[in-house]
Amino acid sequence: MVTLADWMRGCGLARLDAQVLVESVQSWSRATQAAHPERELDARALERLDTLASRLRSGEPMAYVLGQREFYGLALEVTPDVLIPRPDTELLVELALRHLDALPEAHVPTVLDMGTGSGAVAIAIAHARPKARIWALDASGPALAVARRNAQRLLDPHREGGALRFQQTDWWDGLRLPSAFAGFDCIISNPPYIAANDPHLPALRHEPPLALTGRHPNADGLSDLRRIVAQADCHLSDEGCLLLEHGYDQAAAVRNLLTAHGFREVFSARDLGGIERVSGGLCPRRQIDQSPPKIG
Ligand SMILES: C[S@@+](CC[C@H](N)C(=O)[O-])C[C@H]1O[C@@H](n2cnc3c(N)ncnc32)[C@H](O)[C@@H]1O
Incomplete structure (x- = not known):
């Protein structure tokens, strides 16, 4: 006994x-x-x-051993095919919800989650804003299978009007949208941002390399962020906002990237540990003032 x-x-x-x-x-x-x-x-x-x-x-992380991790109050299934969602990433959800809350009440919000992994961010937003139309993409088929299972288990299939669609893409390559699509109100991403030679990588050996360093591990960890920013403006509505999670020492580089691509009101926000963790900005397109110039 x-x-x-x-x-x-x-x-x-x-x-x-x-x-x-x-x-x-x-x-x-x-x-x-x-x-x-x-x-x-x-x-x-x-x-x-x-x-x-x-x-x-x-040395396997507890989340993989239990097959579960809580994120934004939701118990997500996690497997070694997906990154274990981190509490810091809840900041991305908070900022996205704040941006969506400023839209006119009758407007149906549209959101794109790039690199959805377990579906954590997309599902948290869909749960909090059931009317939103959300697209979530990832390059990994096995990760998308986990995300789909999480969505099925955690979201009310009868929620009013809202929808969450998953697609397998290489960032923008392969993304399919409705023909008359007016652009996203919010594009969010927690992409791979760890540099190829980062000393923390051995401690993360149980998590998928595609989620940590991306398809092409690189010296500064910014190559996926560059690809996302490069085409984000074409996919945003005029007042749409891009929100990007990044490493603890990458905020200035990401702000510079956003500014170089013409984003407006570029900012960084701090996580609970006081670290600049998310940077973002508004769509570069400005409404052109076509009213006649005032004379005299
Ligand atoms: C850091 S993880 C974030 C996962 C999830 N959003 C979260 O916050 O827990 C990055 C995700 O980006 C995906 N990814 C990596 N390269 C990609 C690419 N070229 N195109 C689309 N997704 C990619 C990975 O498979 C991974 O799921």
Whole structure:
């Protein structure tokens, strides 16, 4: 007979990690575990716990071991085909929602999420603004399969008028939009932005390289951001906004990129850790004032 206390002592994990595994396998809350260390674990539970514990000990992230990560209050499925959504990325959602809230009430907002991965950002926006029409793209077919499953599980299929469509593209290449499309109110991306020689990469070895360094790992990590910015203006409505997540030391470079492409009101916003994490700007096209010049 193996009790909870026996297993906790011998599992070789930090106490909190061990408690999280027991909670996921046995559905015993941490409070219950603390109150009843004498509870017995049956052979099936023990086998499952030992398997999960060995994956954690080998360095696999908890989110992959559990197959789940919470983002913006939603429990997303995650597999090694997708980046584990980070709390910092919730800033991207907040800024997008703020921009959409400033649009006229009768307007149906349109949003493009570039590099959707697990679908985290697109699904969070669809959940918060059920009327929005959202497109989400990714180069990875397996990632899109995860995103589709998340959308099916987390979104109300009967929400009024809104829609979330997924497409496999190479950024702008292959994107299909309705013929009379007027441009997105908001384009959002958390693209790969880690430089090829970044010393943090070994610690991220369980996550897909396509999500971290992109198809063409590069010296400054900015090549995907450059591709996205280069054609964003053609896909934005006149007052549409582009919002880009980037690395802790890339804000000035991304602002320069946006300014060089004519974006207006270029800004950077800080995450909860005080780091400039998202930069953005308004569509470069200005309304041309065609009224006659005032004379005298
Ligand atoms: C940093 S992850 C972001 C995932 C998700 N949006 C999030 O915030 O958790 C970047 C995503 O971009 C996708 N990606 C990389 N290169 C791409 C490309 N050339 N075209 C489209 N998507 C690409 C990756 O597959 C990955 O899902």
